[in-house]
Amino acid sequence: MTAFSPSRRTVLLGAxxxxxxxxxxxxxxxxxxxxxxxxxxxxxxxDGEYGRLGxxxxxxxxxxxxxxxxxxxxxxxxxxxxxxxxxEGGTAEVERMNSEGVVAVVGGFxxxxxxxxxxxxxxxxxxxxxxxxxxDTIVTRGLRNTFRFGPGFGKVTSGALDNLVKINxxxxxxxxxxxxxxxxGLFGSGMARxxxxxxxxxxxxVLETISHPTPARDMSNVALRIRALxxxxxxxxxxxxxxxxxxxxxQQRRIRPKGIYCVLNGxxxxxxxxxxxxxxxxxxxxxxxxxxxxxxxxxELRRAVEAQNxxxxxxxxxxxxxxxxxxxxxxxxxxxxxxxxxxxxxxTDGSFTRHIMPYGPTRFENGQNQAAQAVNTQVINxxxxxxxxxxxxDARPVFPWPAN
Amino acid sequence: xxxxxLLPIALFAAVAALLPLFVTQNTWxxxxxxxxxxxxxxxxxxxxxxxxxxxxFGHAAFFGTAAYATAILQMRYGMNAYPAFAVGVAAASAxxxxxxxxxxxxxxxxxxxxxxTLAFAEVFRVLANASEVTGGAAGILIKLDVRPAxxxxxxxxxxxxxxxxxxxxxxxxxxxxxxxxxxxQLVAVRENENAALALGVDALRVKLSAIxxxxxxxxxxxxxxxxxxxxxxxNIAYGTWISVEALLAxxxxxxxxxxxxxxxxxxxxGLSEFTKTLVGRIxxxxxxxxxxxxxxxxxxxxxxxxxxxxxxxxxx
Numbered sequence: 078m079t080a081f082s083p084s085r086r087t088v089l090l091g092a093x094x095x096x097x098x099x100x101x102x103x104x105x106x107x108x109x110x111x112x113x114x115x116x117x118x119x120x121x122x123x124d125g126e127y128g129r130l131g132x133x134x135x136x137x138x139x140x141x142x143x144x145x146x147x148x149x150x151x152x153x154x155x156x157x158x159x160x161x162x163x164x165e166g167g168t169a170e171v172e173r174m175n176s177e178g179v180v181a182v183v184g185g186f187x188x189x190x191x192x193x194x195x196x197x198x199x200x201x202x203x204x205x206x207x208x209x210x211x212x213d214t215i216v217t218r219g220l221r222n223t224f225r226f227g228p229g230f231g232k233v234t235s236g237a238l239d240n241l242v243k244i245n246x247x248x249x250x251x252x253x254x255x256x257x258x259x260x261x262g263l264f265g266s267g268m269a270r271x272x273x274x275x276x277x278x279x280x281x282x283v284l285e286t287i288s289h290p291t292p293a294r295d296m297s298n299v300a301l302r303i304r305a306l307x308x309x310x311x312x313x314x315x316x317x318x319x320x321x322x323x324x325x326x327x328q329q330r331r332i333r334p335k336g337i338y339c340v341l342n343g344x345x346x347x348x349x350x351x352x353x354x355x356x357x358x359x360x361x362x363x364x365x366x367x368x369x370x371x372x373x374x375x376x377e378l379r380r381a382v383e384a385q386n387x388x389x390x391x392x393x394x395x396x397x398x399x400x401x402x403x404x405x406x407x408x409x410x411x412x413x414x415x416x417x418x419x420x421x422x423x424x425t426d427g428s429f430t431r432h433i434m435p436y437g438p439t440r441f442e443n444g445q446n447q448a449a450q451a452v453n454t455q456v457i458n459x460x461x462x463x464x465x466x467x468x469x470x471d472a473r474p475v476f477p478w479p480a481n
Numbered sequence: 482x483x484x485x486x487l488l489p490i491a492l493f494a495a496v497a498a499l500l501p502l503f504v505t506q507n508t509w510x511x512x513x514x515x516x517x518x519x520x521x522x523x524x525x526x527x528x529x530x531x532x533x534x535x536x537x538f539g540h541a542a543f544f545g546t547a548a549y550a551t552a553i554l555q556m557r558y559g560m561n562a563y564p565a566f567a568v569g570v571a572a573a574s575a576x577x578x579x580x581x582x583x584x585x586x587x588x589x590x591x592x593x594x595x596x597x598t599l600a601f602a603e604v605f606r607v608l609a610n611a612s613e614v615t616g617g618a619a620g621i622l623i624k625l626d627v628r629p630a631x632x633x634x635x636x637x638x639x640x641x642x643x644x645x646x647x648x649x650x651x652x653x654x655x656x657x658x659x660x661x662x663x664x665x666q667l668v669a670v671r672e673n674e675n676a677a678l679a680l681g682v683d684a685l686r687v688k689l690s691a692i693x694x695x696x697x698x699x700x701x702x703x704x705x706x707x708x709x710x711x712x713x714x715x716n717i718a719y720g721t722w723i724s725v726e727a728l729l730a731x732x733x734x735x736x737x738x739x740x741x742x743x744x745x746x747x748x749x750x751g752l753s754e755f756t757k758t759l760v761g762r763i764x765x766x767x768x769x770x771x772x773x774x775x776x777x778x779x780x781x782x783x784x785x786x787x788x789x790x791x792x793x794x795x796x797x
Contacts, residue, residue, distance in 0.1 A: 117764040159764045164710055164717065165515055172508040189620060192712045196625060197511075200635075214622050266611060267618050 108154040109145060109413045111136070111403060112174035112182035113396075114194055119162025124186050124392050128208055129157065130385075131396030132183060134378060139404050147408045153400075160185065164193035171197040171205075180413045181206065181406075183399045186392070188212035195223040204406075204418045206399045209366070209392060211341070216445040224422050224441060226399050226432070227366055228449040230341075234271055237340045237364035240453050240465050242279050244474050251335050251477040252309035255281045258299060258323060259314040261288040268314040268340060284308050293319050296326040303327070309335045309477075317343035321350060324357040335477035339363040346454050346461055348388040358456045360475050362464070367452050368394035369435035370463050370471035378433065389461075398432035402439075405429045435469035482660045489740070490656060494649040501638035510637035514709060516750040517644035518702050522723060523730035523742035524651040525699030530728060531736035532655075532664060533691040534671030536591070539598030540699045540727040542580065542605050545718030547573035547700030548707040552621045553614060562623075562632030566704045573700025574693045581692035585685055590674070599724070606719035620714030623707060632708050640709055647705065648743065651698050655739045658694070667691050671737075699727060733779065749775075 113132045115125035136153045144150040156179050158170030167190040174182055181204040185191035191210030198205040199220045207215055207225040211233060216225050228236075245252050257272050259265035269286050276283050284306045287299050300323070303311060311327075311334050313320055321344055324337065337345075337360075344350040345363030368375045368391070378397060379389045403418070406425065410417035425446075427438025437448040453465035455474060462472035501510060522544055529535050547569035554565040584597045609615040616622075627633045634640055658664040666687045669677040678684050703723075707713055726749075731737075734745025752774055756767040 118768060122764075163722075164712060168710065169508070169511055169515070172511045176506055176508045189712060189714055189717070192620075192622065193710050196711060199625070200507075212619055214619070218622065218625055220625065261611075264618050 105144075106149040106151040107413075108152045109148065109407065110154050110156050110174075110177060110179040111400070112156045112158060112171070112177075112179035112184075113400075114158045114160050114167060114170055114174070114182055114184040114190075115396075116160040116162040116166070116186055116190060118159055119166075121162040121187055124209075124390075125160070125162075127387070127390045127392035128184055128186055128396045130382065130387065131208075131393035131398075132400050134381060134393070135397040135400035135404070139400075145404060145407050147411045148413060151413070153404065160190045160194065162187070162190075164189045166190075167194035168197040170194070171203070175201050175203055179203070180415060181403045181418055183403060184208045184396065185210050188215060191215050195220060198222055202415050202419065204403070204415060204422055206403055206422070208396045208399045216443055220444070222419055224402075224444045224446075226402050226439075226446045226449060227395055227434070228451050229445065232449065233341060233364060233451040234268070236450055237453075238275050238279060240364065241338060244453070244465060244476055248474070248476050253280070253282060254306075254308045255283050255310045255312055256303055256306055256308040257283060257286045257312045257314070258303075259286065259288055260291040260293075260316060260319055264341070265291075265314040272312055272314075281310075289315070289319065291316055291319055293322065296323045297330075299323060300326040300330050300332055303334075304330065304332050311337045313337065313339055313342065315343065317347065317350070320344040321354055321357065324361060325354060328357045333478060333480075337361045339365075341365055341451075345456070347390060348461065351456055351459055351461060352388075355459050359459075360456060360478055362453060362455045362474070362476070364451050364453050366391035366395055367435065367454050367461070367463055368433045369469055371469065372433050374431075375433045394433050398434050401431040402429065405431060435463065435466075482657050486656050486660060487653065490649060490652045493652070493740070493743075494645065497645050498642065501641055507637050510641055512750070512754055514637060514640050514644050516746055517641070517648050518706050518709065519726050519730060519750060520743045520746035521644070521648050521651060521705065522699045522702035522727040523734075523746050524648065524655060525695045525697070525702065526727040527695075527731040527736060527738075527742045528655065528658065528698065529688075529691050529695035531731050531738070531741060532658065532671065533667045533688060533695075535688060535692070536595050536728070537598040537692075537695075538595045538721075538724050538728065539580075539600070539602035540695075541602040541719045541721060541724040542598065543573040543577055543696035543699040544703035544706070544723045544727070545602075545605055545609065545713075545715075546576045546703070548703035548713050548718045549609065549615055549621070551704040551707045552623050552713050555623055556621060557614070561630070562708060566632065566701075566708065569704040569707075570697050570700045573703065574697035577696025577700075578689060578693045580696075581689045585688045585692075599721075602719055602721070602724060606715050609719055610715035615713075615715065618714070620712060620717075623711040625711060633711075644705060647701055651701075652739060652743070654694070654698070659739065663687060663690060668737075733775075 115128040117125040136155050140152045144152045156174050156177050158174055160167040160170055171194045182198055183206045185194050185207055186209050188210040191207045192215055195205040199222045202222055205223045211230040213229045213231050255276055257269050259269035273283055287302055320342055339345040342363045345361045346365040351358045382389055382393055406418050406421035410421040423441050425439045425441055429439050435452050440447045452463050452469055454461050455464045457472050463470050464472055464474040526540050529537055550572040551565045551569035554560040555562055580601050584594055589597055627635055666682045669682055670684050670687055674684055730745035730749055731742040735741030753771050756770040
């Protein structure tokens with residue numbers, strides 16, 4: 078696809094038009110109100126902003142390409158809510174969105190916000206589409222209104238382990254010993270426990286599990302311990318700053334394992350890390366949400382995001398896809414009615430192709446998209462490439478790392 | 482305690498109870514319920530901090546203990562929500578007594594007491610974050626099963642009335658404390674602990690009773706929070722946010738007065754909601770305005786709102 082394809086131009090034009098004239102009164106069919114819930118203040122503000130960006134891009138694109146056809150070309154009107162990085166904030170905003178008559182809510186980002194907000198929405202049979210929140214409990218509570226297009230924690234981690242085995246086998250089994258480094262808080266400890274239980278079953282030997290606090294100011298001891306243990310593979314579960322520190326320390330001390338394999342890492346699939354610390358980031362692997370690199374729309378969206386001087390993070394494609402999912406359900410429901418949309422969301426199938434995630438044909442079971450999966454990414458030549466599964470990959474894994 | 486003492490409380494409860502008849506929008510009821518939960522937590526703080534002069538920065542320890550106890554008893558031991566609520570409140574009270582015993586017996590006062598309570602709350606937060614029984618990082622979810630028998634209601638108004646009932650009960654308890662021997666001794670300890678000791682007041686016993694009562698009331702707020710939002714994790718239950726909310730409301734509304742915490746809570750949250758609607762859609766701007774207003778309220782003495790009203794009246 079060339080850089081000046083017509084559809085990209087339409088997207089940009091649509092975006093410009095929407096920015097220049099947010100309210101054009103006209104004799105159009107009534108706009109469909111869609112609630113977009115993101116934490117744009119507080120600790121999760123950055124993630125929330127990138128989520129909102131994805132939703133905005135999707136809404137602009139829908140509106141500039143004829144709106145919802147089944148509703149006579151009705152435009153989608155965004156009703157934005159700031160979840161303030163906490164569950165009460167999310168609940169309060171869902172209540173407001175409900176009173177403003179939205180047909181569905183998309184977003185939430187963090188699992189606690191998704192849990193509380195989807196529950197508040199369920200009181201009104203208001204469809205709620207989770208964008209990121211991976212807690213498995215989100216879709217196991219039996220809420221009819223709650224849907225998740227992306228994968229849950231269980232799916233991500235089991236996929237991560239299976240893919241590790243496959244990548245290792247394809248490379249001729251260079252890795253046998255592992256050191257797990259994890260932050261001692263919420264998600265790190267859980268992940269470390271899982272790795273300790275599951276890796277030996279898959280033929281890996283866990284030499285040691287090293288924990289560190291968040292925030293950590295120094296990783297020298299961890300690095301020295303790793304040097305002494307000399308593992309083939311390092312599996313870190315840390316947040317952004319700590320992982321950056323660890324990978325930098327490893328690089329300074331010239332500790333080069335055969336690979337660094339992260340799962341849902343705060344940094345490894347983040348272009349900020351790649352831009353700011355290109356050498357430390359080089360060849361780090363991660364299992365995370367990521368957009369399908371083979372779809373032309375992905376490149377188009379990425380250019381639109383980067384044109385705004387923003388990074389390309391997974392929040393944007395996930396929210397873009399979740400809004401497209403609701404639009405698709407509206408087309409099939411044929412009316413802006415909550416019950417009809419819930420019904421249509423549950424019946425979504427492979428004909429929904431306007432999303433840009435690397436998933437197979439969509440199929441919902443108890444609100445969870447069964448085709449959703451995380452993919453393996455690797456930082457190669459200052460870019461984040463998908464290396465596994467093969468059908469979505471745009472690069473081959475560099476594993477084991479070259480010796481120099 | 483005379484009928485005259487209870488009249489303002491009865492009046493407040495009656496007027497507030499009528500609110501859902503006029504305000505049917507759930508947006509507002511949700512806001513009102515959350516405000517009442519904060520008011521309740523603040524009333525607990527007021528007993529120890531306002532009347533006893535023991536400024537705690539760690540009321541999250543009580544809020545979180547009751548919240549977790551309520552949730553865990555229901556989810557892991559299948560207990561009904563109402564007894565679980567009661568056990569949660571009792572557990573918070575017990576934790577209060579233990580923390581109080583450890584710190585008051587060591588003679589910790591003022592900022593030392595504040596720091597120790599802060600540390601206790603943090604320890605609880607870290608433990609809850611790592612432990613299995615609290616669900617660790619993933620948190621704990623109370624099963625959604627909307628039936629009055631489960632302490633879950635279809636309408637937000639029912640919750641509002643329950644929260645209001647608890648706030649009213651706490652008001653009555655505070656008024657009773659104010660009029661009781663214990664209350665007088667508590668104020669004596671606040672004003673001058675050494676003088677109170679010299680007059681034969683058992684300061685340790687008085688402070689322990691106060692912290693147990695205080696923890697129970699803040700615990701009730703925590704248990705109610707768990708029952709209302711049905712989800713907890715360590716940062717919600719034991720996070721510093723609730724410790725700050727619990728002490729900010731009485732300090733603004735008037736610490737050591739019966740209505741102080743309620744007034745402060747309503748003003749604080751009303752202000753925050755007002756600024757939210759005022760500035761509309763620019764994220765964060767309302768928080769800035771809220772912060773500025775807060776500084777103005779605290780900056781100009783007499784600090785509390787009743788004091789401001791008195792000052793204004795005196796000028797006229």
